[in-house]
Amino acid sequence: MNTTRVQEVVLFEESRDVVKFMYPTALPSRQLQRTCPPNAHNGHLLPPPSSPPRPAFEKIPSTSIRVLRTVSALRRWRRPHTLDQRTVALVPTMGALHEGHLSLIRAAARDNHEVVVSIYVNPAQFGLSEDLESYPVTWATDTAALAALDRELAEDGANLGRVSAVFAPSTAEMYPGGFPGQAVESKGSFVSITPVGEVLEGASRPTFFRGVATVCMKLFNVVAPERVYFGQKDVQQTVVIRSLVRDFLMPVELVVGPTTRAADGLALSSRNVYLGERRRRVATVLHRALKAAEAAYLGGGREREVVLGAARRVAEEVLAEQMALAPEERVRFEVDYLALSDPTTMEELEVVDPAKGGILSGAIRMLPVEAPQEGEDLGHSGGPLVRLIDNIILPPS
Ligand SMILES: Nc1ncnc2c1ncn2[C@@H]1O[C@H](COP(=O)(O)OP(=O)(O)OP(=O)(O)O)[C@@H](O)[C@H]1O
Ligand SMILES: CC(C)(CO)[C@@H](O)C(=O)[O-]
């Protein structure tokens, strides 16, 4: 077999995009010269002077953060980092960025040379009757937040990297086979992670984890990150992603960041913008209920009824208080579920094994306000039904 060593020749270099071509060094130098176009100089190939200027790369203004909109542009951007052994982290998001997202990006920048933030509202994870059409899209404020965060990261010498790129593909890029089905029975190329994707959030949103696993598989394939960063706020999603990575032998490390909360305990979430002022005040009920369950566990409770009973009582008390108010003041909500689960499978537990710990989680539906008042802030999109989730980890003792 002919074993030839290769030499890298930089074809062109713009900003951080370097495209390298491989030439066999075993070729005699005259042959090597003939292989190269006539504008080659000292091994570097320069564009001919008459060639039209290449379009500038799209960047977030006043930053070096690249905006990449196609799979091929992302792969082109990625290639030199593989050759240079620079670690790449991916923080997948659906935009409408808040401090929770920024905390994940900070964690990614601490330990990786390059950080890619994806902003993509993935239709496949929205059920047919869910809020795909009204999901907040806030590109201008998102890019401003990333620019400000990038400046902050640059000033902190402890970080290995900064925000390198935003991947903001279209649905045609992400689903080349056509718009993905949102119905349970839709056909298409989907990744299903069961049984963990079928319980709790998966039971309430039957296409949700199929859509999440499918889009994350695509994002991981395109970005080829060494590490991916997800938030504990969506705890079942982290369990699904852990299974995806394990079962499809994906060479990526999953890092889970803690839930960022508002001062009153409400978990930050892009969907909080739907709440409006009246419902925002009551939306802490889920966190308060889970805290009561946590206190029951820390006080020695181990049985499901003891732990979850404490959470249910809080939810019932808050609802009773609200229902005692006039329709123009009150806030109605429904508890979708409160659960005590195994931390690795999300299977519901009858009794917590303190050596393993558990996950307390829940979802509530905040119903649209009754009797809206003149000028009342009803929230984004007129204040539709909002489904909120939250969780607390019961650590092993
Ligand atoms: N409060 C938070 N703290 C830490 N991470 C979070 C928080 N909220 C969201 N994340 C994480 O950010 C990533 C992107 O989430 P996403 O863009 O769906 O935001 P979101 O606020 O969860 O939106 P939604 O309201 O649609 O659930 C996910 O890994 C998610 O877990
Ligand atoms: C992981 C994710 C970006 C996939 O669309 C989404 O589910 C989210 O934002 O949590």
Ligand code: BAL
């Ligand atoms: N944060 C999870 C995305 C979703 O609820 O669709």
